[in-house]
Amino acid sequence: MTALLEIRDLHASVGDKPILKGISLTINPGEVHAIMGPNGSGKSTMSYVLAGRDGYEVTGGDILMNGVSMLEMEPDERARAGMFLAFQYPVELPGVGGMSFLRAAVNARHIEAGEDEVDQLGFVKLVRGKARDLGIDDAMLKRAVNVGFSGGEKKRYEILQMALLEPTMAVLDETDSGLDVDALRIVSEGVNLLRDPGRSMLVITHYQRLLDHIVPDYVHILAGGKIRKSGSKELALEVEESGYAGIDDAA
Amino acid sequence: MAATTETIEQVKEATGTYKYGFVTDIESDKAPKGLNEDIVRFISARKEEPEWMLEWRLKAYRRWLTMESPDWAKLDIPPIDYQDSYYYSAPKTVKKLDSLDEVDPELLATYEKLGIPLNEQKRLANVAVDAVFDSVSVATTFREELSKAGVIFCPISEAIRDYPELVQRYMGLVVPVGDNYFAALNSAVFTDGSFVYIPKGVRCPMELSTYFRINEQNTGQFERTLIIAEDEAYVSYLEGCTAPQRDENQLHAAVVELVAMTDAEIKYSTVQNWYPGDENGKGGIYNFVTKRGVCRGDRAKISWTQVETGSAITWKYPSCVLRGKDSVGEFYSVALTNNHQQADTGTKMIHIGEGSRSTIISKGISAGLSQNCYRGLVHMQPTAENARNFTQCDSLLIGDKCGAHTVPYIVSRNPSAKIEHEATTSRISEDQMFYCLQRGIGEEDAVSLIVNGFCKEVMKELPMEFVVEAQKLIGISLEGSVG
Numbered sequence: 001m002t003a004l005l006e007i008r009d010l011h012a013s014v015g016d017k018p019i020l021k022g023i024s025l026t027i028n029p030g031e032v033h034a035i036m037g038p039n040g041s042g043k044s045t046m047s048y049v050l051a052g053r054d055g056y057e058v059t060g061g062d063i064l065m066n067g068v069s070m071l072e073m074e075p076d077e078r079a080r081a082g083m084f085l086a087f088q089y090p091v092e093l094p095g096v097g098g099m100s101f102l103r104a105a106v107n108a109r110h111i112e113a114g115e116d117e118v119d120q121l122g123f124v125k126l127v128r129g130k131a132r133d134l135g136i137d138d139a140m141l142k143r144a145v146n147v148g149f150s151g152g153e154k155k156r157y158e159i160l161q162m163a164l165l166e167p168t169m170a171v172l173d174e175t176d177s178g179l180d181v182d183a184l185r186i187v188s189e190g191v192n193l194l195r196d197p198g199r200s201m202l203v204i205t206h207y208q209r210l211l212d213h214i215v216p217d218y219v220h221i222l223a224g225g226k227i228r229k230s231g232s233k234e235l236a237l238e239v240e241e242s243g244y245a246g247i248d249d250a251a
Numbered sequence: 252m253a254a255t256t257e258t259i260e261q262v263k264e265a266t267g268t269y270k271y272g273f274v275t276d277i278e279s280d281k282a283p284k285g286l287n288e289d290i291v292r293f294i295s296a297r298k299e300e301p302e303w304m305l306e307w308r309l310k311a312y313r314r315w316l317t318m319e320s321p322d323w324a325k326l327d328i329p330p331i332d333y334q335d336s337y338y339y340s341a342p343k344t345v346k347k348l349d350s351l352d353e354v355d356p357e358l359l360a361t362y363e364k365l366g367i368p369l370n371e372q373k374r375l376a377n378v379a380v381d382a383v384f385d386s387v388s389v390a391t392t393f394r395e396e397l398s399k400a401g402v403i404f405c406p407i408s409e410a411i412r413d414y415p416e417l418v419q420r421y422m423g424l425v426v427p428v429g430d431n432y433f434a435a436l437n438s439a440v441f442t443d444g445s446f447v448y449i450p451k452g453v454r455c456p457m458e459l460s461t462y463f464r465i466n467e468q469n470t471g472q473f474e475r476t477l478i479i480a481e482d483e484a485y486v487s488y489l490e491g492c493t494a495p496q497r498d499e500n501q502l503h504a505a506v507v508e509l510v511a512m513t514d515a516e517i518k519y520s521t522v523q524n525w526y527p528g529d530e531n532g533k534g535g536i537y538n539f540v541t542k543r544g545v546c547r548g549d550r551a552k553i554s555w556t557q558v559e560t561g562s563a564i565t566w567k568y569p570s571c572v573l574r575g576k577d578s579v580g581e582f583y584s585v586a587l588t589n590n591h592q593q594a595d596t597g598t599k600m601i602h603i604g605e606g607s608r609s610t611i612i613s614k615g616i617s618a619g620l621s622q623n624c625y626r627g628l629v630h631m632q633p634t635a636e637n638a639r640n641f642t643q644c645d646s647l648l649i650g651d652k653c654g655a656h657t658v659p660y661i662v663s664r665n666p667s668a669k670i671e672h673e674a675t676t677s678r679i680s681e682d683q684m685f686y687c688l689q690r691g692i693g694e695e696d697a698v699s700l701i702v703n704g705f706c707k708e709v710m711k712e713l714p715m716e717f718v719v720e721a722q723k724l725i726g727i728s729l730e731g732s733v734g
Contacts, residue, residue, distance in 0.1 A: 101687075
């Protein structure tokens with residue numbers, strides 16, 4: 001079986017500063033992996049490097065999706081190839097209507113696949129259906145993308161986009177940050193609905209509580225730009241008990 | 252934005268970047284090159300005009316000779332040789348037409364290619380079109396339906412012959428012949444344009460639209476539009492413009508006059524896409540235009556909406572003179588410049604009437620090496636008791652070699668008047684771009700999406716039929732501005 005995502009001895013810098021210092025990770029189809037780590041361990045950098053953001057320079061190693069290196073691909077090409085990043089801080093797009101934004105994203109995939117663009121009416125129905133599951137109402141869909149959304153609304157909107165774009169590899173960057181208990185439950189349920197044998201997820205989080213809702217198959221502890229420890233979901237509970245300090249020392 | 256991608260593809264296949272750059276091969280009847288009183292007489296004679304019209308033109312011409320080209324705008328205008336141009340060019344086959352069936356098929360095909368179908372079967376739903384080709388109006392659609400409602404919509408050359416008393420009463424009332432250099436030139440040599448008259452109490456049953464096309468080489472286009480809305484009348488009017496891709500510059504100096512009586516409303520929209528020149532700044536149209544409306548009666552309203560993406564140089568300030576009590580003036584503008592384009596555009600709101608209100612929303616987008624200047628005047632006269640103005644000027648910069656400038660002039664001579672001015676300058680942020688890219692939206696579509704979002708407040712003022720066209724135009728005009 002080809003791994004869905006294979007990260008090989010990945011080194012990356014921001015500016016002159018090395019952040020990732022040799023990460024190796026293999027994610028098979030359908031698996032959910034969690035990455036936990038203290039602040040400044042390189043968690044967010046990792047998500048941006050996977051998505052191909054400008055300014056995040058890979059200095060060594062490789063990232064393969066379905067056996068193909070993504071390093072030369074632009075962020076939009078990676079996205080259309082199935083890479084999705086749920087942002088920790090979703091970005092506001094003033095004046096850009098939600099429906100036209102979502103349609104542009106879906107159509108970009110259709111065009112690349114040589115298919116017809118989505119039917120406008122059918123699309124609105126599809127979006128409304130998926131939005132309802134996430135507690136997103138029509139009024140919110142009519143607003144400009146993320147403008148004036150609460151923290152919880154922004155995160156639900158990210159999961160709505162994930163549901164529409166049906167990625168094969170979803171990276172969720174601190175999806176729990178800024179959420180109260182109820183919002184956390186709605187978002188997690190949305191994510192769990194999207195678990196699928198053909199779809200893998202990488203859940204990046206600081207706290208164990210998200211992993212009570214989105215239960216991972218594997219947990220990795222990232223510190224100082226390296227994976228210090230890997231294990232089953234019980235590893236997350238260990239961290240919860242004793243903190244990251246012991247793990248950092250083990251390096 | 253998928254629709255944009257599709258259009259961009261079509262455009263690339265068709266003509267490179269400017270999709271309207273083709274030339275129609277059609278025989279034309281031209282006046283000799285150059286400008287003098289004989290040329291003015293020639294134009295007037297060709298148009299079979301009455302004596303008073305010729306006198307009016309000659310007065311304007313003599314006035315023009317004493318004037319100088321304005322140089323106060325933030326524009327670098329190369330000297331223009333007014334003797335090196337043709338002032339009259341008409342498709343040769345044109346004669347008085349009784350129906351569209353008699354229009355030269357070559358001309359119909361040209362407008363078809365521009366996306367403006369004129370023939371009866373395919374015409375735009377509920378939009379009446381007057382098509383002006385070089386110096387003459389070649390076709391006006393829906394005339395019968397309009398005349399049933401009492402609306403007059405015809406070429407201005409025809410109105411001079413058929414409705415002389417209306418034309419004499421109103422032409423030059425809002426923009427006098429000596430108003431400015433380009434208005435004086437237009438008054439002397441204007442060749443055609445549209446005339447609209449909405450009688451008292453009539454709501455014009457459809458959108459009216461004029462489509463201007465410059466085809467001939469070395470010609471200037473000088474059209475003149477006059478719109479009169481009597482008491483309680485309403486009309487929405489749209490103009491579109493394109494020109495072939497040519498290496499030399501061509502002058503377009505139009506005059507538009509609007510007159511709104513008591514409780515009347517005129518909504519005037521422009522989608523301006525004159526050829527902007529190539530990426531090295533060669534060629535393109537000089538768009539030096541005077542547009543002004545007067546709210547003569549109480550509660551009259553005039554609204555200007557413009558989406559300007561074309562022309563090498565734009566000098567244009569659609570204005571409102573708010574004479575009536577509680578009259579309303581609005582100016583919604585998107586001005587986009589790329590490559591070597593220059594634009595100095597804005598508005599004037601002259602408040603005379605008590606309780607008059609005006610709103611100015613200006614969105615300037617500069618890309619490439621272009622310079623984009625908003626210049627606007629808000630003038631509260633002593634009589635403008637409790638008048639109000641709100642102005643918002645937003646500039647968006649794309650790249651680091653372009654310029655955005657905002658020059659507001661505010662004069663208040665009445666202490667009860669309220670004037671608000673807000674201005675912002677921003678860039679498309681790297682965060683916004685990455686967010687769109689991460690959703691699989693390509694770079695050019697992402698810019699188009701973000702810029703259209705920036706312009707949304709203005710776009711929503713356009714008639715429905717033209718919103719999509721304007722959005723696509725913005726996408727196309729920004730091509731090559733990123734990356």
